[in-house]
Amino acid sequence: MAIRKNSERPPQVGQFVSVKCGGSVPVRHPLMRDALLQAALDPTVRSIEYLPAIPAAPPTWDIDAIVIERDDCRYYLDIVEARPRRSTAQRLMITQALLDLGLRPLVRMESDVMREPRCTNARAVFAHAGRPVDVGLRLQILGALTEDGAMPLGELLLRLRSHRDPVAAVMSLACSDLIELDLISTPLGPRTVTRLRE
Template identity: 35%
Template sequence: MKTKNLFIGFKSSRAIPVRNGLTRDFLVQSTLDGGVCRIDYQPVPRAESSIVPRGTIILERSDGRFAIDIVLDGGPACGQAAELLEVAFARQCSGIMVVDANDIMAEPRLSSAREVWNYRNMRIHADDRAEIVGALENEGPTTLARLGEIAMTRSDTRAAIYAMACDGTIELDLRCGLGPDGLVLPGRFGGSTTLLTAFGA
């Protein structure tokens, strides 16, 4: 029996089939990106006979809705390109965003997102969650080092921060990495209180 590799995150409207590691990395980065409001997925019609899971990832961002063209092997075939355009029109997208391997593998964002996502299944004590949220409410956006100093948590503060970023309670600016000067912000799109699992991811 063949099982599908699925991705689930708090911004995802449904489980998203993952074709490869780079697509998974893109979905993780998008989930942790404060500029992305929602991740959707448009599957191909059921009549599609391809064994490889295909479909279109759609990002709703602060600057519009975009159908995502992840280019890993020189671009989509003609039929796939037409399919992507059709989905973009049908979902009233602002445009098509082309993403290649270099975009996804850009550092320090790639390593930072992977490190944070490792904590997605960590359970956070309610007191620790309240302590971190309260510290951010008092301080506003602050650095990881400063938040670690002022948030008195039972568990490892850095681990709790990462886990809370995975459920949307807070945000991390991963463009600058996870060093002491890494920026932590209150979550702008709410957070999920439900533990999410990325099956097979």
């Protein structure tokens, strides 16, 4: 019963990057990408990190875990359908090692990750990640939310004056963790509640 060594890592199918990440996070399954999009836009999530191994453990174990720090605790993301192939003994050893690090399991099923409207909303918003936002437009958006508090997205967009697309700017600021969008209650639209990030 050997745990895979760092040199035996499976090929990566992509990388995920967000302002909440301490660097890029390897993505080995499509469900993992969707879960990370949602975590990056979740106001309760403070940071997302990749934990490749536990160096102090003999031998160096290939953990391949994604750590999500929320307001209440630090978790490791465990998507049932995206679990790496490991024996039961390996899975138990790795679970114990993660628990010893103070990480609790955040178990999600495919049905949780793909739940609507959150999944489609997160994909639509994150399509604008990293897009530059004109300083004037940024000040208008943040100023309106600072002065008047939370408001429907449609109302916010009506207040903005710019030659650039204000929708893309709002989505980009949400990806930058400067504003929050309610992506759970209804499909993204004029009634989506928008607020300044606390």
